[in-house]
Amino acid sequence: MPNRRVHRPKTRRGQGLLQRSTMGGTVSAPAASPMSSASPALDSAVPVRLAADRERHFWPAVWALGVGSFAIGTGEFVIMGLLPEVARDLGVTIPQAGHVITAYALGVVVGAPVLAVLAANWPRRALLIALMALFAAGNFASALAPGYALMNVMRLLTGLPHGTYFGVAALMAASLAPPGRRAGAVGLVMSGLTSATLAGVPLAAWLGQHLGWRAAFVLVGAIAVLAIVLIHRGVPDDPAPHGASPLRELGALAHTQVWLTLGIAAIGFGGMFAVFSYVKPLLTEVTGLPLDGVPLVLALFGAGMVGGNLAGARLADKALMPTIGGLLAWSALVLGAIPFTAPYTVAICINVFLLGTVVALGPALQIRLMDTAGDAQTLAAALNHSAFNVANALGAWLGGVAIASGLGWTSTGPVGVLLAFGGLVVFAVSLRVRRRMRARGAAHA
16 A cells, blocks of 8 residues: 555644643643644543533532522512511601612612623622622611611612622623523522522511511621622632723623613513512402411412523523513413402412513523623623613502502503513514624625
């Protein structure tokens, strides 16, 4: 047979190092001799080692970030069950005491973009610890607030780190997740928030009723301190993204798809809040449920949130855009059933559980923002939670308008359907813009 010349792949050598390309960039390793078989072994070992290192950090980090989410979820929702006690102690009416909820929501809406931009070049672990420390301090200060005005100020300050924490935590979890599991990782972090409605809020409410409402905020602050310890131990100390700056973060606002995704959240999510904001009088006045039975139904809502969050994350990893559209349609269906199920105890219990599953939209929208924000990841991820709080305010306001107009407690269901369809309209616009951009890119190719 004629001799064949064997062509060996060329490698870049410099000072005894072999340069290889991996998932994380160029990696250097000692060069192997031409007669050695070390090179293929090295090539196969590095990706395995990188994957193992990522898996080693993933679960401790997700657990720590989830505890922080649990603290924030407990602190956000517990006040709703303690308004009579807060009003009595501060010498105001219950509607006036409800303004502390509005103050917290305002803090979330304002704090998310401001802190995300100002802290753009911070290492993520340091930023997460600072945000959780601010949240803990705000809750301890709320427990010590001597009057109504200062209580509102403390709740506003406590809400400032909320959106930025969830945004940065989602980015960190997604960066550590195995391939194709980003939404699942975000869903695990968000499960701390949904689990708070099942465990944290009832525990803090029970503590507040027996030891005073201030004790509830002390408990929330203590959980936040625990989260700080876990984040310091479990979250890798990665540097800030290369080139991160406040100006680059503001670049997220130049992306049309970012605005459209935020619009889906602010409008489409409002339907759930339109119903849930008035679910207690709906259950007592229409269904005829005794007051003692209301917490059990609310627990069903919390269970629906936990299940929906995890299921929605799995679906989003498989097919992101169909999941968003499908969940908006599912939301309209669930909300449209409210007037028909409200008179029947078993039926409304099932409906309230299904209402909780609408939260499945959260992880999908979070990943969509990551995909469309370019280099401005932190601001876009944080703004998602500002949009959710806009949805909260919008849904509660429109539901209240319908009730005040004499349409009855069940009118919140049709209001929610209109908001879900509004989200679908924005979603359709987003799809059309995406198709147009792809066609334009293909034409220039």
